[in-house]
Amino acid sequence: MARHTSIESTSNRRWAIGFTAAAAFLFVLYHWIVPNSPQPVHDFVQGWFSNANTNEMIVYIIMALGLNVVVGYAGLLDLGFVAFWAIGGYVAGWLMSSFLGNFQINIFGNPAPGLEMGIHITFWWVLLLAGGFCALWGIIIGAPTLRLKSDYLALVTLGFGEIIPQVFVNGQDINGFNLSNGTQGITPIDPIKFFGFRDLGPFDLDYKFVIYSVICAGMVMVSLRLRSGRLGRAWLAIREDELAASMMGVPLMRTKLSAYAVGAFAGGLGGVVFATHINGVFAERFNFSISIIILAMVVLGGMGNVWGVMVGAIVLSWINGIGLQQLGNTINTTFNTDINFPSFNFLIFGSLLILMMIFRREGFIPEARTRLVMHEHDRDNEEVQ
Amino acid sequence: MANALQADAITVQFGGLVAVNDVSFSVPEGGIVSLIGPNGAGKTTFFNVLTGLYKPTSGVVRLGDEIITARPPHIIAKHGLARTFQNIRLFGLMTAEENVMVAMHSHMRSGILRTLLKTPHQRREEAQAHARARELLDYVGVGRYASEYARNLPYGDQRRLEVARALALQPKVLLLDEPTAGMNPQESAAFVEFVRRVREEMHVSILLIEHDMSVVMRVSERITVLDQGQKIAEGTPDEIKSDARVIEAYLGKSGVEGGR
Known part of the structure; x- marks a missing residue:
């Protein structure tokens, strides 16, 4: 066993080093290289790989990792993940702004001058609170629905993902109580305090990138540790064969609920991070297509494999964010055409999902493949000894 | 000898169909017993009642002193009833x-x-x-x-x-559902030895569903025969081999002469 673990952790370590290096490089790029480069370089980077898009990418990675626990590990199809993203965002809206003006609470909060009324709690606590609140919602929704078989579960989650954003869209007057400020949304969100010396407002994208990357790294660690432990094995067992799992002593409901709660927790994190990134919470941002895009990230990357899912999230959020538009612009100017490329977004995602299901169900970087390659090493070593 | 597993008067009805009818059955501690019967005799239904997959219409299942009737499968498993599956x-x-x-x-x-x-x-x-x-x-x-x-x-x-x-x-009791399905005679023979060894060294009682009569006769200490949901015979391999009702159930009336 020792050998097996060490090989697996070597691979994880390699990926982790790669992740850290990439994050460090991007910070240096956005913080120092781009501002000091000539205009064409500046325009190129901001056009193709803007730092706003990179931060959004991190949000998607966090959420895709969360959905990966539900879909990739436990094999439960969830088509309403956007609901947790929305709930997390609104928790940030409530606890990090002057929106709930009837209260005057400040717990290590960082309100902008003149906006001291309302609830102001420090970003790090809000992360945990939002995650916890979403996990609670995950359990509330999951408890009755996880008894359903997969197709029905998908339908219920689909409904949930539609209902929650609608509640927020129409939530400006619930019996006189303003829950969400309707379509106007909640803005501004308190700036994050960066190690106590700097307030990170809407334009400090580079420093925020560092903070978001740390949260993302935390989520990676959560995914990997849970996967290799008792709970992770039970999740996979349920994915592989629910009946056999229960007959081997795995309590189905509780185990599925825990997967749902962990996934929802990550959705909450994503919500808070996104709210601080765009400096507000806006109900119409949380639409159904987000659930599908995140699902596509998990499927494309390789269900169950943390690193594959990250790659999937990076690629798809880039295409969805600016990649497709930039490609389209380039093609349009080069060939003098007039095609509306971003309008093909869903065509692309839809076809991708279908093609993946037909030709490569295990994703581009599946867990199986990476493992098998490792094991060939394993066997070689054994023969040498 | 105390019983590791005991099922009393188990009846399972699916609508009007009686799949298992008033079957009582026990696995003595440290024993190897088999459940046999032609296809559709109710063996698998009976197994599913033991493991908690089906709730019996009536009857009680005891694992040691614990009543496990219709409890969730993972609880039954935790109490010490483990199984393998017919199709892996x-x-x-x-x-x-x-x-x-x-x-x-x-x-x-x-x-x-x-x-x-x-x-x-x-x-x-x-x-x-x-x-x-x-x-x-x-x-x-x-x-x-x-x-x-x-x-x-x-x-x-x-x-x-x-x-x-x-x-x-x-587990206290190990249920093996057709463990030698798809094995050749040599593999089956090795498996019989293996089952004996597991019983000795792991201190478990073993309940076997099996079609291969050579395996059943060699490994079992007691055999229970089901046919159309009823228990039609129970005894040592030798008794079962010469039981007219068993031979009839397997081969039909005319086959009595040619029974194995």
């Missing part, structure tokens, strides 16, 4: 070792927080589970496949892995 049901995309470790779930404690923090307790528990899984894999003879995906194992080894997984539950 391993966790295909998990390693052989992980397959075994899944079955230790109910005997382990670490939850989300302990796993995230990698507390000393969690590390110790994981290390013990790994070691135990290795032991069990070696015991059933598939140790070299420990880090191979279960679905990549050869057929016979998959059967052995299922036994290892079941043993990881630390």
Whole structure:
């Protein structure tokens, strides 16, 4: 066993080093290289790989990792993940702004001058609170629905993902109580305090990138540790064969609920991070297509494999964010055409999902493949000894 | 001798169809007993009642002193009733070792927080589970496949892995559902020896559903015969071999002369 673990952790370590290096490089790029480069370089980077898009990418990675626990590990199809993203965002809206003006609470909060009324709690606590609140919602929704078989579960989650954003869209007057400020949304969100010396407002994208990357790294660690432990094995067992799992002593409901709660927790994190990134919470941002895009990230990357899912999230959020538009612009100017490329977004995602299901169900970087390659090493070593 | 597993007057009705009718049955502690019968006799239904998959219309199942009738499968498993499956049901995309470790779930404690923090307790528990899984894999003879995906194992080894997984539950009673299906006579003979060894060394009682009569006759101490939901005979292999009703059930009335 020792050998097996060490090989697996070597691979994880390699990926982790790669992740850290990439994050460090991007910070240096956005913080120092781009501002000091000539205009064409500046325009190129901001056009193709803007730092706003990179931060959004991190949000998607966090959420895709969360959905990966539900879909990739436990094999439960969830088509309403956007609901947790929305709930997390609104928790940030409530606890990090002057929106709930009837209260005057400040717990290590960082309100902008003149906006001291309302609830102001420090970003790090809000992360945990939002995650916890979403996990609670995950359990509330999951408890009755996880008894359903997969197709029905998908339908219920689909409904949930539609209902929650609608509640927020129409939530400006619930019996006189303003829950969400309707379509106007909640803005501004308190700036994050960066190690106590700097307030990170809407334009400090580079420093925020560092903070978001740390949260993302935390989520990676959560995914990997849970996967290799008792709970992770039970999740996979349920994915592989629910009946056999229960007959081997795995309590189905509780185990599925825990997967749902962990996934929802990550959705909450994503919500808070996104709210601080765009400096507000806006109900119409949380639409159904987000659930599908995140699902596509998990499927494309390789269900169950943390690193594959990250790659999937990076690629798809880039295409969805600016990649497709930039490609389209380039093609349009080069060939003098007039095609509306971003309008093909869903065509692309839809076809991708279908093609993946037909030709490569295990994703581009599946867990199986990476493992098998490792094991060939394993066997070689054994023969040498 | 005390009974490790005892089922009293089990009846299972699906609508108007009586699949199992008033069957009583017991597995003595340390015994190897078999349940046989032609296709559709109700063996699998009976098995599913024991393991908690079906709720019997009436009747009581006891595991040791514990009444386990219609309790959820994972509770029954935890109380010490483990099984293998007729058509192998391993966790295909998990390693052989992980397959075994899944079955230790109910005997382990670490939850989300302990796993995230990698507390000393969690590390110790994981290390013990790994070691135990290795032991069990070696015991059933598939140790070299420990880090191979279960679905990549050869057929016979998959059967052995299922036994290892079941043993990881630390069962009092082990149910084997047609364990020699698809094996050739040599493999079956080896399996008979293996079942005996498991009984001795793991201190379990064994209940077998089996079609291969040579296996049943060689390994069982007692045999119960079901036909059309009824228990038609019970006794030692020799008694069963010469029981007219059994031969009739298997071969029809005219086959009595040619019974095996």
